[in-house]
Amino acid sequence: MSEQKGSVQAYITLLINDSYLPGALLLAKILKEKFQTKRKLLILTAGVSSEAVNFLVESYDEIIPIDADLLSDTNDSTLENLKLLDRLDLDLSFNKLHIFNQTQYKKLVYLDLDILPLKPLDDLFEVELKGNEIAASPDAGWPDIFNSGLLVFHPSQKLFSELSGKLTSPETDTTISFDGADQGLLNQFFKGKWVRLPFSYNVTFSNHYEYLPALNFFMKEIRSFHFIGSSKPWSSFEFSKFNQLWWDEFNSFFNEEQKRQIVSLSRSGKQQGEAENLVIPDLINSWNRLTTHEDLAAELNNKLEDIKDDSDNAKTEIEDAITQVFPWESYRNEPTRVFPKSDSPYF
């Protein structure tokens, strides 16, 4: 019985480029070695280096390259929405749709690579789905939609072609995907066909808002933790309790050398310098720049023009606005120095 299940049911995930490799490897280790699942583990890959594949073959039962059929959105408005989200890295997220095309399996559980299972998840395969329904946990907060990081569904050719057809459809407004990524598309597509799983299967917490008392109280019930946002535990140098959960697991499965290799593979892709846009122009101190008589004369001439303007009209205007606050203002002398004309809006 379980043998048969194993062949028609599987976990599936998606790795686009090496940057999520640490997540992919840890996810497989946890499901297979820690929770001893009998189901197969599948991974769809695109743009992954051969070194990364070497690591993946040890952990996954099947690696399915999808480089040849990359799905990208031809629609400009989705790109605009991604800019709004400041997450252009999600541009390739539509490739998640390929999971619906794995029709050699009856039932699949999809997991994002930034999900850390804290308890076994095999009971997800028991969720009853009618026809083209999808099961998922709700996203945190508003609006009332599901988070697309954990999905249970029956793959089908029809589903896949309908979904991928959306991407090339002539519709140009936000009716395809309100956020420009897969989550919007799937939510709009599966509207009314969503089987709601408990939030605890896919707990999304932002690092900025931690509802700590609840977390402490319900920690035992959490099935998996989902590291949303652009900073992932393996890419971040910042410490947080949640990141530590991930690192504790990671440290327990890999030795120092493996860790170093895996993490550096995941980082080799992005080389953004911390201040690469910073170009400090040469600054020659004014007192050194104005050393020749010509330079000095040029600045002096400019100044004198300013002064003429100043004495002609600006004087009365400024002095009118000033009321006396210091005693000396009633008996002061004419200044011996000159003042440049002030056209600054800042004082």
Add this chain to the structure above:
Amino acid sequence: MSTRDLKNHLLFEVATEVANRVGGIYSVLKSKAPITVAEYKDRYTLIGPLNYDSAAVEVEELPIKDPALQKTLDSMGQRGVKYMYGRWLIEGAPRVLLFDIHSVGHFLDEWKTDLWNISGIPAPSGDVETNNAILLGYITAWFLGELSFNEQEKAIIAHFHEWLAGVALPLCRKRKIDVTTIFTTHATLLGRYLCAGSVDFYNNLANFDVDAEAGKRGIYHRYCIERAAAHSCDVFTTVSLITAYESEHLLKRKPDGVLPNGLNVIKFQAVHEFQNLHALKKEKINEFIKGHFYGHYDFDLDNTLYFFIAGRYEYRNKGTDFFIESLARLNHRLKESGSKTTVVAFIIMPAATNSYTVETLKGQAVIKSLENTVKEVQNSIGHRLLEHCSRFHQHGKEIPTLDDLISPADRVLLKRRVFALKREGLPPIVTHNMKDDANDPILNQIRRVGLFNNPSDRVKIIFHPEFLNANNPILPLDYDEFVRGCHLGVFPSYYEPWGYTPAECTVMGVPSITTNLSGFGGYMEDLIENSSDYGIYIVDRRMKSVDESINQLTDYLYEFTQKTRRQRINQRNRTERLSDLLDWKRMGLEYIKARNLSLRRAYPAQFEANNGELDEKLKIKISRPLSVPGSPRDRNNITTPGDLGTLQDATYQDDYFHLQEEFEEDGKNGGQYPLTLGGNPGK
């Protein structure tokens, strides 16, 4: 139009930290005082707010001799202004004039209204810092206006530091007070806040909506004061090129120039003297290490290197995150290469604590009692040895056995002391009980990278969350002594407008690591080639990604651990030679030129008559041919033509002003503390 004597002008420097230490400005003023006094004598006066507590200790009251000053202060005194005039008891002994800003507190509302009317700067109630800045600004403007009436012979230059002293600048301009003005910002307000908030600061520097960002952080009014000061002064300066760029974009005025901060360099008679000091201070650190690692003291102190980071507790701005991460990578590399070298890394950053941990105190105590016991036993052994040998004829045995020398009682005593060295856990990573142990970013980072002072670790870590002090029970060293005892200072800062800490290392002949985002790093990079040969390592935090920068830092650390003792000594000698570059005697020249520029801009007619030159001496200075570049090589000559002479035999005999240092004291460092000009938002 009458005019003033420009050559013998009066100089006032205005700041909140005159005779009152709060942060870095205090050290700038204090260390610069000797050269400024040498140039101006009694024509130089510092102005600041009167803090009765610190003034009582730092200032000696003097009678006022100058009649114009006397008249000015009398007139102000009649209207209730309280002040103190005297001599600041530091090297150089400059005159100070401290105003009690609370004696004019009743003017606050009137002055706030005036500030709004003349310059549109809002001043919400309840911001004490801003209120004090307004009081100081108005009282300074009052003083300068009154003085310029009473003193009509000499020109007056007023030099203001930081926005806290900057309110007077728009007042001087709007009310046309007959003084020339300079404003120096040592960091920008907005820059500090933005960096502390984990913003991608440098990549977006040119694009911030400054008003909105200041508003979001509740500092709009402070920002307005800073910006108004920058725009209303005659000469606007800052401390480094990177801060100049920051100022241009955040304050919207390109600075006229850079006035880098110098140090008061102590010259030893003989070069080897500072090397001896290193050995001496290192011995003191060794003592502490023996106690701290009791029971785990299994490494060779002669093959141990001391690294440190120090400064205000700004986890990200000061690069503490980089330091800890690179230590972890260094540990891995040292272990992999089978190195015998041990690195002890100190983190000296004050945080909220509940005093020392018992474990820390115990460590020092058990080692002390072992030492005492060993001394006693040593004494009695000596005694018995003498007895034994002098009675040779009695027993016929020339050399005694160990049993003859150590009595059973001594054995018991020694054993007891040695058993006391046993310990359950590992040597602690922190010396104090932290107020918020669980959320402390430094501790958490150390925990994450797993540097727990295990015997197998080649890198050990000690976090000392308190500034150092010679009266400290466990590490009894002043900061400068500690620096001298260390091998390498590591300051991989992200935001560091100048960077006094690496500069201090340099003048003490201790190599250091800085970054090309710090003012100091940029300055040294421009000035010398192959700076790492001179013990100034510069980590690239601009073009490299976080990971690459940390690798580079790790490479530098690793490379340093591979040096032989002899190589390190040579490097320290070279580092110490750079100290002339950072001496105020050299750095102060920029101040002189900036003051000259303010006069030129205010009195163009007098300069025009003189072909643009006021002072024959200045003319000589500026047109002087470039000195032959000594080692290290001058990379480009735009910073200060002619200033960088040979370093080793730099004498200032030929310089256009030769210092008569009346107050020079031997070997007395002004107690420079890890001063950082970086921000501390929220305070």
